Amino acid sequence: MNQCLLFDCDGTLVDSEWLCNLGLVIQFKELGVSLDADELVLRFRGWKLARILEILSMENDLALTDDFIPAYRAVVAQLFLTELKPVDGVLEMLSNMPQMKAVVSSGPLNKIRQALDVCGLSSYFGPNLYSSYEVGIWKPDPGIYQFAAQDMGFANADCIVVEDGLLGVEAGVKAGIQTYFYNPFGEACPFGGVIHFDSMKVLAELIRANKAMC
Structure with missing residues (x-):
């Protein structure tokens, strides 16, 4: 064909959408910010990660460090291995x-x-x-x-x-x-x-x- x-x-x-957003919930929790994975899925499905982080950091008055994304990717990779x-x-x-x-x-x-x-x-x-x-x-x-x-x-x-x-x-x-x-x-x-x-x-x-x- x-x-x-x-x-x-x-x-x-x-x-994977929920797992990817669960990774954000886990990482932002370490910074003292409470997020909801279901809400993040509805807001940001298909968005570029950099833009998501830009919005979330602005909304929560945070300056993310350079190691945030590698740490987030590692969390998501582990979630994929066990739950995807x-x-x-x-x-x-x-x-x-x-x-x-x-x-x-x-x-x-x-x-x-x-x-x-x-x-x-x-x-x-x-x-x-x-x-x-x-x-x-x-x-x-x-x-x-x-x-x-x-x-x-x-x-x-x-x-x-x-x-x-x-x-x-x-x-x-x-x-x-x-x-x-x-x-x-x-x-x-x-x-x-x-x-x-x-x-x-x-x-x-x-x-x-x-x-x-x-």
């Missing part, structure tokens, strides 16, 4: 989709690799991993998806973006790529032409049905 699937990672393939799981239905979905696949994430490359390894997803993507930290482009800039499509050897029209957050959805739409929004929270989406779904178990058939209609 001449089609390329470009997946976000956190919250789309792996159920694939999003429900992802393994079945990937097994039923013969298309070329890539991961396009705002996270660091080593975090992407660890998440895929822990969840048993690495074999579906091989070396096709695109990190904002490597490419130098962060969502909602559409350049990250345009770069991935070109590097995979596909025209934008032959790609599909699968995202769970509005920043990533915006990047996919502005890149001119058909975008599927994994939206179990029922969020309102201001972007036209986006296909919403609430279970990874239906994605393979949804894509097949939409391709047949084209």
